[in-house]
Amino acid sequence: MNNDNGRQFDVVGISGSLRATSHNSALLSAAKELAPANVNVAIFDIKDIPFYDGDVEKAGDPLAVAALKEAIRASHGVLVVTPEYNHGIPGVLMNVLD
Template sequence: MSEDPPLSILGVAGSLRQGSFNRALLRAAVDLAPDGVRIEIFDLAAVPLYNADLEAAGDPPGVAAFKQAIRAADGVLLATPEYNHGVPGVMKNAVDWASRPPRDAALGEKPVGVIGASPGMTGSARGQSQLRQAFEFTNSFCMPQPELLVFRAHEKFDDDGRLTDAATREHLARYLTAFAAWIRRFR
């Protein structure tokens, strides 16, 4: 039996804040990735607000780099916060850019995982739910289960942004193993 080829996952946090719990969650994912899985984190700071006029002139450099990173990855792992009971504008904007052009979108037929961390008790459940709806349009293969909803995130990360909660670390490791298997289904 041959060994599975290594997987490349692009991690994207839906927050621009340097101290974001979702950025910290992705850093923990890098550390906890199973053997044969490499996670690279993409920073959305250079991705402007979607504007059809900008798109018509050619993708801005940050957008072009984002789309290329998605295309090069075997799967995309999105870590979304939840703002006002929904998906934050930063994350939705990134998905909007990556859904263009519709028939040749970077997210088209791409395996996607959605996780999130929030200080609230629902752990970004509403934001994740709204984000999943966008993948119906992009024809992405969004993993339905398991879910990873990190609630009371301020109690699970230390002041340096390290995930210190043992149960959450175990759950994240299991999630990443399941996501790797999900990606391999579509290779």
């Protein structure tokens, strides 16, 4: 992406895999490294996002959920990379997206 006006773009990067040696997380890291100088890719680790519970939500967002919501609100875009499991995305990522 070329942007001649020098404007900074902030992107939140999310990997749908929790594995330490995930190919998807490696791709996300590569995207961060290869991004143009005016594009900041902040990788958000979803390990601390709890499974959704409406009762917990009534008491307020858990810290990790609040942090992710704020990061997305403050960004210009979201980059999601994910493995495919049985023609779908992993449950942990579906939980985050929901």
